[in-house]
Amino acid sequence: xxxxxxxxxxxxxxxxxxxxxxxxxxxxxxxxxxxxxxxxxxxxxxxxxxxxxxxxxxxxxxxxxxxxxxxxxxxxxxxxxxxxxxxxxxxxxxxxxxxxxxxxxxxxxxxxxxxxxxxxxxxxxxxxxxxxxxxxxx
Amino acid sequence: xxxxxxxxxxxxxxxxxxxxxxxxxxxxxxxxxxxxxxxxxxxxxxxxxxxxxxxxxxxxxxxxxxxxxxxxxxxxxxxxxxxxxxxxxxxxxxxxxxxxxxxxxxxxxxxxxxxxxxxxxxxxxxxxxxxxxxxxxxxxxxxxxxxxxxxxxxxxxxxxxxxxxxxxxxxxxxxxxxxxxxxxxxxxxxxxxxxxxxxxxxxxxxxxxxxxxxxxxxxxxxxxxxxxxxxxxxxxxxxxxxxxxxxxxxxxxxxxxxxxxxxxxxxxxxxxxxxxxxxxxxxxxxxxxxxxxxxxxxxxxxxxxxxxxxxxxxxxxxxxxxxxxxxxxxxxxxxxxxxxxxxxxxxxxxxxxxxxxxxxxxxxxxxxxxxxxxxxxxxxxxxxxxxxxxxxxxxxxxxxxxxxxxxxxxxxxx
Numbered sequence: 001x002x003x004x005x006x007x008x009x010x011x012x013x014x015x016x017x018x019x020x021x022x023x024x025x026x027x028x029x030x031x032x033x034x035x036x037x038x039x040x041x042x043x044x045x046x047x048x049x050x051x052x053x054x055x056x057x058x059x060x061x062x063x064x065x066x067x068x069x070x071x072x073x074x075x076x077x078x079x080x081x082x083x084x085x086x087x088x089x090x091x092x093x094x095x096x097x098x099x100x101x102x103x104x105x106x107x108x109x110x111x112x113x114x115x116x117x118x119x120x121x122x123x124x125x126x127x128x129x130x131x132x133x134x135x136x137x138x
Numbered sequence: 139x140x141x142x143x144x145x146x147x148x149x150x151x152x153x154x155x156x157x158x159x160x161x162x163x164x165x166x167x168x169x170x171x172x173x174x175x176x177x178x179x180x181x182x183x184x185x186x187x188x189x190x191x192x193x194x195x196x197x198x199x200x201x202x203x204x205x206x207x208x209x210x211x212x213x214x215x216x217x218x219x220x221x222x223x224x225x226x227x228x229x230x231x232x233x234x235x236x237x238x239x240x241x242x243x244x245x246x247x248x249x250x251x252x253x254x255x256x257x258x259x260x261x262x263x264x265x266x267x268x269x270x271x272x273x274x275x276x277x278x279x280x281x282x283x284x285x286x287x288x289x290x291x292x293x294x295x296x297x298x299x300x301x302x303x304x305x306x307x308x309x310x311x312x313x314x315x316x317x318x319x320x321x322x323x324x325x326x327x328x329x330x331x332x333x334x335x336x337x338x339x340x341x342x343x344x345x346x347x348x349x350x351x352x353x354x355x356x357x358x359x360x361x362x363x364x365x366x367x368x369x370x371x372x373x374x375x376x377x378x379x380x381x382x383x384x385x386x387x388x389x390x391x392x393x394x395x396x397x398x399x400x401x402x403x404x405x406x407x408x409x410x411x412x413x414x415x416x417x418x419x420x421x422x423x424x425x426x427x428x429x430x431x432x433x434x435x436x437x438x439x440x441x442x443x444x445x446x447x448x449x450x451x452x453x454x455x456x457x458x459x460x461x462x463x464x465x466x467x468x469x470x471x472x473x474x475x476x477x478x479x480x481x482x483x484x485x486x487x488x489x490x491x492x493x494x495x496x497x498x499x500x501x502x503x504x505x506x507x508x509x510x511x512x513x514x515x516x517x518x519x520x521x522x523x524x525x526x527x528x529x530x531x532x533x534x535x536x537x538x539x540x541x542x543x544x545x546x547x548x549x550x551x552x
Binding site for chain 2: 001036061
């Protein structure tokens with residue numbers, strides 16, 4: 001489960017930090033193991049393309065590495081496209097079998113990103129992520 | 139000649155009573171260090187369930203036929219076993235519930251809704267399991283009562299010196315505390331809390347889910363007015379527990395669940411309630427599980443609660459010594475001589491879920507998370523901890539494997 005690429009992202013997270021005055025941001029919490037992830041996005045001049053994305057938080061290796069991988073995957077892509085990004089695309093990147101409990105860790109960052117985009121751009125937020133917003137997001 | 143010293147239990151031998159240990163986990167022998175969450179089941183309990191279903195099963199209290207009478211005798215016999223286990227003055231004071239949480243909810247609703255109001259205080263503790271925290275918080279908010287928390291000291295023990303200050307000039311009506319903390323293993327002085335509560339005119343509600351499997355619980359010396367326990371933590375089936383309460387309080391209380399069996403007479407205009415404990419046992423109960431509960435009580439009673447407590451105390455001391463060898467492990471809670479067989483710890487810079495996952499690969503089962511004690515985690519300044527917990531079938535070899543496993547965790551993740 002802790003294969004090399006996961007450990008690499010965990011020990012050297014990409015885009016770890018905070019963007020002051022971010023165009024979009026959200027914070028999420030996984031009550032099962034206490035993972036916390038905040039995501040900050042700034043858009044290019046077109047207001048659609050992600051110019052910079054950073055995350056902060058603490059938690060298990062899976063939640064932090066998955067969010068780091070998400071950062072790698074999303075830079076330069078458009079908000080609308082990411083709002084529709086299927087879970088499987090991230091899970092394929094993670095590339096390890098995950099139990100239902102660890103799936104929640106792995107997908108926390110993706111959910112937080114979708115909430116952030118929904119808030120800033122009004123992109124659609126399917127029900128499964130809305131729960132995260134309503135329950136845990138400040 | 140009678141031997142008065144507590145006989146030591148032989149955990150290695152007792153393991154043979156538990157079929158779960160016969161299988162490898164991830165190719166390794168099972169090291170089960172999560173008995174505080176739920177215990178494993180001895181063959182004797184499994185046999186009792188099976189035999190009851192095969193030979194004596196029907197619904198209870200209704201039929202006049204042979205099987206219904208056997209089933210009723212099994213179920214009511216189980217109530218007597220629970221009553222003796224807790225040294226209850228009468229088995230009528232034993233109400234079967236789904237678990238300890240339901241027992242506490244029963245008191246919070248059935249006693250709390252009618253007896254709490256503005257100006258009253260409900261006092262819980264900072265290390266309370268959510269089971270004895272959330273129901274009281276909810277009922278306090280619904281009735282307008284104040285909800286307050288008795289703080290811990292730095293060793294994770296209750297600050298009895300802060301009782302008067304925490305209560306202030308409020309009318310304390312309920313003091314709710316666990317007997318043994320499921321996170322830190324702290325053994326709470328429930329008798330002292332009960333004496334203080336009674337001085338103030340309050341009732342004392344004790345969550346003994348984590349106490350009753352591991353030490354003698356005698357409701358007549360504990361001093362509490364309500365004591366909730368659960369079967370699954372003491373080698374019994376899941377889905378059944380018991381609430382003991384003082385008869386006069388149970389008789390005054392309104393019912394909790396309503397429906398069949400808990401009634402005396404039902405008319406369109408109104409319904410009168412049945413006698414205690416039937417008043418609190420609406421609908422078909424967990425009949426076979428109650429019988430299994432009694433079999434589990436017989437099993438642990440024959441081993442001896444004193445012997446179990448002593449065994450777990452030795453394991454806790456051994457584990458604390460072994461973990462102290464690891465400078466990158468931090469343990470929480472009181473010293474070994476004042477704790478039950480539960481140890482919460484963290485590995486420097488490694489999240490408990492990762493620790494638990496890597497240990498799982500070694501066949502070692504520990505708990506990682508907030509242990510249903512979020513206020514306590516806040517006090518400790520952590521989001522979660524790892525927890526190793528012991529029972530009558532735990533051997534020191536399992537603790538050695540835990541320590542080896544923690545070295546492996548460090549090697550992989552740092």
